[in-house]
Amino acid sequence: MTYFKKLALAASIATALSSSAMAADMTIGFSQIGSESGWRAAETSVTKQQAEKRGITLKFADAQQKQENQIKAIRGFIAQGVDAILVAPVVATGWDDVLTEAKEAKIPVILLDRGVDASQDLYLTSVASDQVKEGKVAGDWLVGAVKDKDCKVVELQGTVGSTPAINRKKGFEEAIAGHNNISIVRSQTGDFTRSKGKEVMEGFLKAENGGKGICAVYAHNDDMAVGAIQAIKDAGLKPGTDILVVSIDGVPDIFAAMVAGEANATVELTPNMAGPALDALAAYKKDGTVPPKFIITESKLYTPADNPQGEYDARKGLGY
Amino acid sequence: MNRLAFGRLVNTQTVALVGVLLLNWLLFPGFFKIEWQDGRLFGSLIDVLNRGAPVAILAIGMTAVIATKGVDLSVGAVMAMAGAVAATLVVAGYPTALAIVAALAVGLLCGLWNGILVALLDIQPIIATLVLMVAGRGIAQLITEGSIVTFSDPALIFIGTGSLFGFPMPVVIAFTLLVLVTLAVRKTAIGLFIEAVGVNRSAATLAGIRSRLLLIVVYALSGLCAAIAGLIVTADIHGADANNAGLWLELDAILAAVIGGTSLLGGRFSIAMSVVGALIIQAMNTGILVSGFPPEFNLVVKAGMITLILVIQSPFSSQFMNWLGRRNRGAAR
Incomplete structure (x- = not known):
């Protein structure tokens, strides 16, 4: 019984600690695919802008189109104890292990622009266009x-x-x-x-x-x-x-x-996949609001x- | 004499080219229609020449390299680099002439680098040129900072989309290059030296050919050709696309040389036939576009055609034709 009490206490302290952390002093890791297109370069610069606007420290890792580099980068982010990880996955498969590691470290992961073939409870949400x-x-x-x-x-x-x-x-x-x-x-x-x-x-x-x-x-x-x-x-x-x-x-x-x-x-x-992602993350960190699994960005027509x-x-x- | 020259024009490559063109005509009746529009020729056949020009130019350099028993995998990346250099310079306000010279110099330097690795350090050509193939595109992306550098400099654009005597500039450039290089290798001893080095480099060196210098010159030529092709594709779309310019074109250039009958083992080559090979490849591409095949079939159709052409050219089939000829003569007797 006392064991459970201790555990509950520890959990409540942990929650109190994480919720007290303001968005302003968050550090977030961003594993980008690479720069295979101009759109991708724009996504990178918009993500940096969005983080800066919110006072978030962004650690950026360019994977040069290789999944192994992305996995390495995510493991690096976990080791550094970042508050959250943004990933634009280069391929759909092979993410279970590293996402489980992030989950065990209690670091929420948000997928940008592309999805993965992994269990949905391994990531907080995914932001993509339809x-x-x-x-x-x-x-x-x-x-x-x-x-x-x-x-x-x-x-x-x-x-x-x-x-x-x-x-x-x-x-x-x-x-x-x-x-x-x-x-x-x-x-x-x-x-x-x-x-x-x-x-x-x-x-x-x-x-x-x-x-x-x-x-x-x-x-x-x-x-x-x-x-x-x-x-x-x-x-x-x-x-x-x-x-x-x-x-x-x-x-x-x-x-x-x-x-x-x-x-x-x-x-x-829109290259602004990070905006909705960071908003969802801020709400989640503030009072534990769980965002929908798929956030769809607007497909706006310009003439x-x-x-x-x-x-x-x-x-x-x-x-x- | 005339009959001899004409006879030399009828060979597997030209027959294959005519065959592909006729097939295109069957699939799309307007294929041979050529009009005069806005002071230039306009039609599918002109498209074949125009779109085939970059690979034809690559093939000119590639053929010389392959004839020395080498290969140059870096040409696609060198194209991207040359285009990136030219585009960033004109966007930065430098004169067009300087941008073009700089782009050509980059190609020449890359070729020299390859040549030095192959001739002086004795690194196998496939490995030596692989270095630039991988690194070159990265350098091009660094120059353009990952975006497409768009420009509106009319003189640079003229290289890709202008026309001379009604023919698109790329065709004029490719033809000029073909004539110059053919004259250089066939009217001087250089062609013979290239063949000698390709067959047996040690023997050629012992016979007094400066094979190191020759190899460096040949790779430099290939780099220069790649830079010219890079300028053309960049000028054509009014922008340097470092991610896609020349992507996989080294393979098309090698294929053009092989279709043209150049031996990958070195020693036997024909620049003109490699250009015909490039045109065969492009005739297939253009044919697919005008015929209305679904895109899923593009690669299958191309692979099938190329296999057929290569089988017809193979030593086996020429032996088979000989055997058939003998048997027929035997039967007639």
Whole structure:
């Protein structure tokens, strides 16, 4: 009996200690995948900004696209006794051991931007976008923009088999389903890159009667859209007018294209995954509020009506 | 004499190229249509030449390296570095000419580095160039700080998207390079030296060829070619994409050389046929784009075609054709 009392006392002291710790003097470890894309670089700088805004000390570890480096970094964070760990996991599998270690050390873990195949009680929450919804928002915009007119769409897919490519395709198809005037006539992979986006669009333009049959291009990311815009211009057509351009991500260069009237819509994949994560963490640390397991970020649509110049300026310094 | 020159043009590579082009035409009837638009030629066939140019340029350097029994895995990373250097310099306000010279110098330096590792330190080429393949892309990412450095300098963009005599600049550059390098290796003794070093480096050295210097020059040429290709792809998208520029193109360049009949064991090479090899690869890529195959089939279709081409070229099939020829003659008798 006394043993249990002691244990209860120890537990209550521990709770009192942890709850008394203000958000201001928290130290958080952040294990980032690496810098494989501009978006990822922006996520890193926004995470640092968000931590600084809240007076949190952020320990940053770049894994250079290797899971073993991430696991090492997380073990390092546990050894240093940080207050929480943010992880953007490079792959979905193989996290059980290290997450269990964090759980045993009573350090909450929050997943950013990607999920893991591990038991849900091993992490506090995961903050990510809904990729199917991103595709759907893009498709809904097109449905609204063309109204009853016939519209042949060409699609620039992401890397074949990658999750965002599958989901963004699915969402777009859901949005245009039931609108018989809109059809996807050609769909190919541009590997999420500018140069492949341009090359594939060149092919599409030739194949569809010099582009005269194409009403819109839907790209799974902005970089491919930027490449496609150049291809449309080279073919002597006006992107944004002759061929509508809709894409996903919200990188600065697509806003620059919008300013020039060459892009029509983009769905933002916010690099601010850390903001909601740190808010949830602060609430959890304050009074033990357990956040939902999946926090979905907003998939906001931007069109030339949303001050693209301002959006460009706001994003330019983030490292995109 | 004319018949001889024409006869030399009909070989496995050119037949394969024509075959792929005809297949594209069957899948997409407008494939051979070429129009004159905005002062330049416009059509799928021009796309094949234009998009094939970077790999063709890589293949020119790669062929010379492979002919010395080497290989240069670093060309893709060198492309990314050259592009990153040129883009950051013009964005920082330096004159275009300086940016281009700096990018070419970076390529040349990388080539010299590879050459020194191979020729002076006697490190195996695959290992020696692997160093830069891995490190080079990292350096490029450091230069661009992980983002795509976008520029609007018209002179630099001209290298990628401009045109001369109606042909896209990349095609003009690749063709010029092809003529210059072919003249250098076939009208002087350099080609013979390269073959000699490729067949047996010790014997070549004993015969009086300065094989060390030759190897360094050959790797430097490959680095220079990679830098030119890097400038083209960077100028083409008006931005230096350190993560993706030239990614895996070293493999396409090696494949182009192999399709072109260059032996990986060294000693036998043809620069022109390697360029044809690069065009075969690009003709397949463009064909897939205009034919409307679902993207899941891209790699399968490419692999199937390449296997077929390589099987046709293999010593086995030439023996088989000989045997078939003999048997037919025997039957006729």
